[in-house]
Each structure stands twice: as structure tokens, then as C-alpha cells.
Amino acid sequence: MATDTPAQNFRLLRKFIPSSLQPYLRGLRKRLQTSERPTQEPFRTVFPYTQVHRFRQENLLRIAREIDDRAIPGAIVECGVLDGGTAAIMAFGTKRSDRPLHLFDSWEGLPAATEKDGDAEMWAGDVVGSPRRVAAVLRALQISFSRVNFHKGWLTRHFQKQISTR
Ligand SMILES: C[S@@+](CC[C@H](N)C(=O)[O-])C[C@H]1O[C@@H](n2cnc3c(N)ncnc32)[C@H](O)[C@@H]1O
Numbered sequence: 001m002a003t004d005t006p007a008q009n010f011r012l013l014r015k016f017i018p019s020s021l022q023p024y025l026r027g028l029r030k031r032l033q034t035s036e037r038p039t040q041e042p043f044r045t046v047f048p049y050t051q052v053h054r055f056r057q058e059n060l061l062r063i064a065r066e067i068d069d070r071a072i073p074g075a076i077v078e079c080g081v082l083d084g085g086t087a088a089i090m091a092f093g094t095k096r097s098d099r100p101l102h103l104f105d106s107w108e109g110l111p112a113a114t115e116k117d118g119d120a121e122m123w124a125g126d127v128v129g130s131p132r133r134v135a136a137v138l139r140a141l142q143i144s145f146s147r148v149n150f151h152k153g154w155l156t157r158h159f160q161k162q163i164s165t166r
Contacts, residue, residue, distance in 0.1 A: 004118075005117070005118055005119050005120045005122075005123070006123075008122055008123070008126070011122070014126065019108070019125065019126075020128070022109075022126075022127075022128040023082075023083050023128060023129055023130035023133050024130075024133075026051075027048040027049065027083065027133065030047060030048040031048050038054065041092075041141075042061070042088060042089055042092040042141055043057055043058075043089075045088070045137065045140045045141055046084075046085040046086075046088050046089055046137055046141075047085075048083075049082075049083040049084050049085035049088065049133060049134075049136075049137040050082070050083065050084075050085020050086055050089075051082065051085070052085060052086050056086075057085075057086065057089055060086055060089050060090055061089050061090075061092070061093045062093075063093075064076070064089065064092070064093025064094050065093045065094075067093075067094060067097075068093065068094050068095075068096045068097045071097070074099065075099055075100040075101065075102055076090045076091065076094060076099060076100070076101045076102070077101075077102045077104070078090065078101070078102070078103055078104065079104045079105075079155055080104070080105060081103045081104065081105040081107075081129060081134055082105065082127065082129035083129045083130055083133040083134060083137065084103070084129075084133060084134030084135075084136075084137045084138060085137060087101060087103050087134065087137075087138070088134075088137045088138055088140075088141050088143065091138060091141065091143040091147065091148075092143065095143070098144060098147060099147065100147050100148075100149060101143075101147050101148050101149065102149045102151060103134065103148065103149065103150050103151060104151040104153075104155060104158055105129055105131075105151075105152065106152070106153060106154050106155075107128065107129050107130065107131055107152055108125065109123075109124070109125045109126050109127050109128040110123045110124055110125065110126055110127050111124065111154060111156075112124045131150055131152065134150075135148075
């Protein structure tokens with residue numbers, strides 16, 4: 001059984017915040033952290049749109065660039081997009097090949113916990129992202145929308161179907 005469920009800040013308050021507001025409040029909170037905002041692109045632009053640590057962002061960019069440098073064929077697939085920060089980094093790093101991006105998310109937060117997830121049920125329906133914010137960060141980094149495919153819904157349902165790539 002999982003024992004490492006992250007603690008939930010403002011647990012009581014969260015119940016009163018409409019889930020549609022979550023992405024905007026999260027973005028606002030990050031925009032207020034001006035002293036932490038990186039100066040280098042694409043990290044500067046994605047800063048309000050990601051929860052992922054800077055080290056991991058740098059690693060993703062390095063891998064994405066290497067995929068293009070080595071002309072490795074295929075599409076970019078992200079499962080768990082939220083507001084699009086890490087998707088935008090991968091798209092930015094593969095601008096040269098202009099390869100397709102397949103973005104999977106419920107955009108309704110985390111699914112119900114199972115018995116394997118320990119006490120994670122408090123997170124069900126939390127961590128709600130926004131496809132509009134995904135589009136905004138991709139636009140800000142001048143990613144061509146002809147590359148982008150949104151797949152909204154639960155991963156368990158999606159992966160029963162085959163993904164068609166261009
Ligand atoms: C930690 S966030 C992703 C972080 C994001 N990549 C970033 O740059 O900040 C996790 C996301 O995965 C999605 N998610 C988790 N489990 C899912 C599932 N089974 N089906 C669909 N979406 C899921 C949630 O809705 C949430 O948007």
C-alpha cells in the first residue's frame with residue numbers, strides 16, 4: 001500500500017474552490033513568485049504552467065533536443081498534461097522535426113484512488129488542469145497547432161483505443 005501520498009495544503013479551503021478556478025489560481029500563485037522565475041527560455045514562459053521541478057524540466061528539454069539531433073522517428077506523447085508546461089518544453093525541444101504531440105489528460109483532476117493508492121483518495125478530482133492554458137503556453141512558445149492533438153478523458157479508456165499518428 002502506498003504510504004507516500006503528498007500532503008494537501010489548505011485542505012479545508014480546497015473543498016470550497018470550484019475546480020474550474022484551480023488552474024488560474026495555481027498560475028496566479030506562480031506568477032507572484034517573481035523572484036523564482038527563470039530568465040532563460042523556454043523555462044521562463046512555462047514557469048506559471050508547470051508543477052515540475054526545474055531539474056526535470058532541463059532534463060526533458062535535453063532529451064527532446066537529442067531526439068531531434070538523432071532524428072529518432074515518432075511522436076511526443078504526454079500522459080498528465082495539466083496546464084501544459086512540460087508538454088510545451090518537449091514541443092519546444094522538437095521544433096525542428098515538427099513532430100506530432102499527443103496530449104492526454106482528464107482535465108478533471110486525478111482519478112479515484114484504488115486500494116493500491118493508500119490514503120490518496122483525498123486527491124481524487126484535485127489537480128485540475130486547463131486545455132485553454134495548455135493552448136496559451138504552446139502559443140507563447142510559437143508551437144504550430146498543426147502538431148497538437150488533445151485527448152481528453154481517462155487514460156484507462158484512451159489506451160483501449162489505438163492512437164492514429166500522422
Ligand atoms: C502532476 S499533474 C501533471 C504535471 C504537468 N506535466 C506539468 O507540467 O506540471 C498530473 C495530471 O495528470 C492527470 N491525470 C492523472 N491520472 C490520470 C488518468 N488516469 N487519466 C487522465 N488524466 C490523469 C491529472 O488530471 C493532472 O492534470
